Amino acid sequence: MGNAPFEDRQNLKARKFLMWLFIISSFMMFAALTSGYIVYTAGNAARGLKIILPKAFQFSTLIIIASSFTMFLASKAARKLDYSKQNTYLWFTILLGLGFFANQFYCWSLLFNMGVPFAFNQNASQSFIYVFTGIHLTHILLGVGFVAYSLRSRRKNISQAHNLYRLEISSLFWHFIDILWIYLYVFLLLNQ
Amino acid sequence: MASTAIHDTAVLTHHDHGHEHGHHKETFITKYIFSQDHKMIAKQFLITGIIMAVIAMFLSVLFRLQLGWPDKNFPILETFLGKWAEGGRIRPDFYLALVTIHGTMMVFFVLTAGLSGTFSNLLIPLQLGARDMASPFLNMLSYWFFFTACMIMMGSFFVQTGPASAGWTIYPPLSAIPKAIPGSGLGMTLWLISMILFVASSLMGALNYISTVLNMRTKGMDMWRMPLTIWAFFLTAILGVLSFPVLVSGVVLLIFDRSFGTSFYLSDIVVQGEVLPNQGGSPILWQHLFWFLGHPEVYIVIMPALGITSEVIATNSRKPIFGYHAMVYSLIGITILSFIVWGHHMFITGMNPFLGGVFMITTLIIAVPSAVKTFNYLATLWRGNIRFTPAMLFAIGLVSFFISGGLTGIFLGNAALDINLHDTYFVVAHFHLVMGSAAIFGMLCGVYHWFPKMFGRLMDEKLGYLHFWLTFIGAYLVFFPMHFMGLDGVPRRYYAFTEFEFMKEWLTVNTFISWAAIISALAQVAFLWNFFYSIFYGKKSSQNPWESNTMEWTAPVEHLHGNWPGEIPTVYRWPYDYSKPGHDDDFIPQTVPFSQTMSSNLPHDFEGNAESERIQQEWDSKYAADKVEQGIN
Numbered sequence A: 001m002g003n004a005p006f007e008d009r010q011n012l013k014a015r016k017f018l019m020w021l022f023i024i025s026s027f028m029m030f031a032a033l034t035s036g037y038i039v040y041t042a043g044n045a046a047r048g049l050k051i052i053l054p055k056a057f058q059f060s061t062l063i064i065i066a067s068s069f070t071m072f073l074a075s076k077a078a079r080k081l082d083y084s085k086q087n088t089y090l091w092f093t094i095l096l097g098l099g100f101f102a103n104q105f106y107c108w109s110l111l112f113n114m115g116v117p118f119a120f121n122q123n124a125s126q127s128f129i130y131v132f133t134g135i136h137l138t139h140i141l142l143g144v145g146f147v148a149y150s151l152r153s154r155r156k157n158i159s160q161a162h163n164l165y166r167l168e169i170s171s172l173f174w175h176f177i178d179i180l181w182i183y184l185y186v187f188l189l190l191n192q
Numbered sequence B: 001m002a003s004t005a006i007h008d009t010a011v012l013t014h015h016d017h018g019h020e021h022g023h024h025k026e027t028f029i030t031k032y033i034f035s036q037d038h039k040m041i042a043k044q045f046l047i048t049g050i051i052m053a054v055i056a057m058f059l060s061v062l063f064r065l066q067l068g069w070p071d072k073n074f075p076i077l078e079t080f081l082g083k084w085a086e087g088g089r090i091r092p093d094f095y096l097a098l099v100t101i102h103g104t105m106m107v108f109f110v111l112t113a114g115l116s117g118t119f120s121n122l123l124i125p126l127q128l129g130a131r132d133m134a135s136p137f138l139n140m141l142s143y144w145f146f147f148t149a150c151m152i153m154m155g156s157f158f159v160q161t162g163p164a165s166a167g168w169t170i171y172p173p174l175s176a177i178p179k180a181i182p183g184s185g186l187g188m189t190l191w192l193i194s195m196i197l198f199v200a201s202s203l204m205g206a207l208n209y210i211s212t213v214l215n216m217r218t219k220g221m222d223m224w225r226m227p228l229t230i231w232a233f234f235l236t237a238i239l240g241v242l243s244f245p246v247l248v249s250g251v252v253l254l255i256f257d258r259s260f261g262t263s264f265y266l267s268d269i270v271v272q273g274e275v276l277p278n279q280g281g282s283p284i285l286w287q288h289l290f291w292f293l294g295h296p297e298v299y300i301v302i303m304p305a306l307g308i309t310s311e312v313i314a315t316n317s318r319k320p321i322f323g324y325h326a327m328v329y330s331l332i333g334i335t336i337l338s339f340i341v342w343g344h345h346m347f348i349t350g351m352n353p354f355l356g357g358v359f360m361i362t363t364l365i366i367a368v369p370s371a372v373k374t375f376n377y378l379a380t381l382w383r384g385n386i387r388f389t390p391a392m393l394f395a396i397g398l399v400s401f402f403i404s405g406g407l408t409g410i411f412l413g414n415a416a417l418d419i420n421l422h423d424t425y426f427v428v429a430h431f432h433l434v435m436g437s438a439a440i441f442g443m444l445c446g447v448y449h450w451f452p453k454m455f456g457r458l459m460d461e462k463l464g465y466l467h468f469w470l471t472f473i474g475a476y477l478v479f480f481p482m483h484f485m486g487l488d489g490v491p492r493r494y495y496a497f498t499e500f501e502f503m504k505e506w507l508t509v510n511t512f513i514s515w516a517a518i519i520s521a522l523a524q525v526a527f528l529w530n531f532f533y534s535i536f537y538g539k540k541s542s543q544n545p546w547e548s549n550t551m552e553w554t555a556p557v558e559h560l561h562g563n564w565p566g567e568i569p570t571v572y573r574w575p576y577d578y579s580k581p582g583h584d585d586d587f588i589p590q591t592v593p594f595s596q597t598m599s600s601n602l603p604h605d606f607e608g609n610a611e612s613e614r615i616q617q618e619w620d621s622k623y624a625a626d627k628v629e630q631g632i633n
C-alpha cells in the first residue's frame, strides 16, 4: 500500500463522479427534447401547447420538493450515525416518489379528458407534454431504485464510508430529478 | 501465470469490489467472459469489433457486386441468400438493407465501440498509471450491452422482412412507417432497440473514461503530461456524453411515431392510396436531432484515431511530437466546434439561407484545427529518424487519407456547392476517405502498435507490410473515382443507375471500383491471419518493443489484475522525450526522474522550480569542467 495517499482504495471519489457525468448526459437528453419542442413549434403557427396545464401538476411539484427534503434529512441522519432515522426518511422519500408517479398519471388522465391525447394528435407540441413527463417518470423509477439501494439493511454490515457513498449518489440523483421536473414544468408553463 | 504472489499485492492496493466476488479465485468465466479487468475488456471489444468489421465488409462486397455488374447473375448468391437474391441477383430492397447495415455497423460498432472501446479501455489505465477503471463493473456491463446490440443487429438478418433499410441515418418518414418498405418493419424496430443498447454501452464506457482520466492519474501525471492518446480518448468521451443522449431523444420520438400513433415526424402521407392519420409532424426535426449527434459522432470516430496516430508517429519518428499544446488545443477546438456545425448536413432542407450561412462559416472554421493537426504530423515526420514499422505505415496512411478526404469537406461545407453535391457519390468519397479509411487506418495502426501489450507477442512484419500496401492503394482506387461520379451528379444509394441514360457511362468505372474493393477485402485476410495466428504463435515480445516513453510499457508483459506489481510508478516528465540532445538513449520514459538524466535536462524542464534549477546549474558547470579536462569539446 505504498502510495496509499494517491490511491483512494475503493475509488469512491471517481465513482461518485460517474453520477455527475450520468446526470449531465441525462440532462442533455432533456435539453434535446425541449430544443426539439422549440424547433418543432417554431415551424408553424398551428403548433404550440394551446392549453392551460392541469392544476394538479402543482401538486406533483409540491410532492417532489417534499421528497427532496426528506432525502436531505436522511443524509443528515446518516452523518449522525442515526441509521434507523436514515431508513425512515428514505422510506418517506420512496413513498413520495411513488406518490409523484401516481399523480403524474392522474395529470395525464386530466389532459386526456381535456381533449389533449398523446397519440393521433395533429399538434405534436401537445404530445411532447407526455414525452417530457413520461421520460421524466422513467428517471423517477430509476431514482426510487437508487434510494432503495441506499437503505441501510440490518443484515449486511457495510462501512460508514460506503453507506455515505451510497447515500450521496442517490441523493445527487434525487435532487437532480427534482430540479429536472421544475425545469420541465417551468418550460411548459412558459409555453402554455 | 506466476501471479498468485503478485495478485495479493494487487488486491491489497486495489480492492474495489467490496461485495459479490473477490478475484482471488479467478474462474474461466470471470477471467475471459464476465471479466472486469480493463485489459480483457479491451480485447473483447477489439475482437468483437474485428468480427463486426469483417461482416460489414462482406456486406459491402455484396452490394459492390450489384453496382459493378448490374446485369449479371451470380447463382451462388441465391444459394446462401435465398429469396433476397432470386435468380442470383440481389433484390432492390435487400440492396438497401445491405448499405444500411454496412454503414451502421462500420460507424457505430467498428469505429466507435471497436476503436474507443478497445483503446480507451486498454490505454487509459495503463498510460495514466491506474489499477483499473473507476468502475470496473460498469465497464463490464458496457461490453455486454455492446455485444447484445451486435447480436440484435445481426438478428435482423433472420427476420422475414429483412433488416432496416432506410440508410444509416434512418430518415423518417421512410423509417417511421412500418408499411413503407419491407425494411421498415420488424428490421427497423430491431435497429432501434440495438441502437439504444449501443448508446447505453457507449455512455457507460464514456462515463468511466472521463472519471478515470480526471480522478485516477498516478503521482506526477498532471493533465499536461498526459500522452495525446489520452487527451483524444478523454475528449472523445466528452463528445459522447453530450451527444449520444440526443440521439436517444430522437429515437424515442421515432419509436412513438412507429408504434404509438404519434406524429412528431409524420405529416401528409399516403401509403398505397390510403391517407395516414398521422398529421402535423416535421421530418426535419429528426434531421436536427440526428445530426446534432451525427456530426459529433464523426469526430468521435476520428479523434481516437488521431490520438493513436500522434503517439505512433512520435515514437517511430524518434522525435517529440511537434506542437503538443497546439495538438491538445486543436482537439479541444474540434470538440467544441463539432456541436455547432450539424446544419451542413441539412443545407437542402429549405433552411433559412442566413442560417445556412452560419453553418457554413462554423464548418469552415472547424477545418482549421483539423489542418493544424495535419501540419503537426507532417512537421513531426520531417527529418525524423523514421522507423517504418507496420503501425507507422498505417499512421502515415491515416494522415494521407485525412488530408485527401478533409479537402473535399471544405467544398461540401460551402452551401452553394453542396446544393449540387449533396447526396451524390462526392459525399460518399469524402466521408469514406476522411472517416472510413482514416479511422480504420488509425485503428489498425493501434492494433499493430499495441498488440505486444495486449497479447505479449509480436505480429509478423512482412504480412503487415503486405496488408498495408494492398489496403492503402486499394482504398484510394475504390474511393477516389467516386469524386468524379459525384461531380457528374450520380446519386448515392441507387440500386441500378444503369437505368438512367446519363449515368450509363459510369458503368466501367463501377466495375473497376468493385474489383478494387474485392482485392482490398481479400487483403484483409493477411491481417486476420496475422492477428489470430500471432495471438498464439507470434514471436514473444520484450517489455518495451518500440522503445517508447509512455507508462504502459513499464508494466510487466505478463498481465495482472492491477497492472503493476507493487507500487505504481511515479511520472516525472512529459511523454515525448525522444532523441533529447545530451542523453545517450534516444528515448527517456516518463517514469525516469530528472536526477537520472542530468546530461540532457533543459532549464524549462523544471517548470520554474528554483532549487532544481540550481542543482542542475551546479552539475552543468562541473560537467563542463570535466569535458574540458578530457578534451571533448
Ligand code: HEM
Pocket: B169, B298, B299, B301, B302, B344, B345, B363, B364, B366, B367, B370, B406, B407, B408, B409, B410, B411, B412, B413, B414, B418, B421, B422, B423, B427, B430, B431, B434, B435, B436
Ligand atoms: C475538414 C473538415 C470537414 C468538413 C468541412 C466537412 C464537411 C462536410 C459536409 C458539408 C458534409 C455534408 C455533405 C452532404 O451531405 O451534402 C459532410 C458529410 C460527411 N462528413 Fe465531413 N467534413 C469534414 C471532416 C469530416 C471528418 C473528419 C469526418 C469523419 C471523421 C467527416 C465525416 C463525414 C460524414 C460521415 C459525412 C456524410 C454523412 C452522410 O450523409 O451519410 N467529415 N462533411
Ligand SMILES: [Cu+2]
Pocket: B294, B295, B298, B341, B342, B344, B345
Ligand atoms: Cu458533419
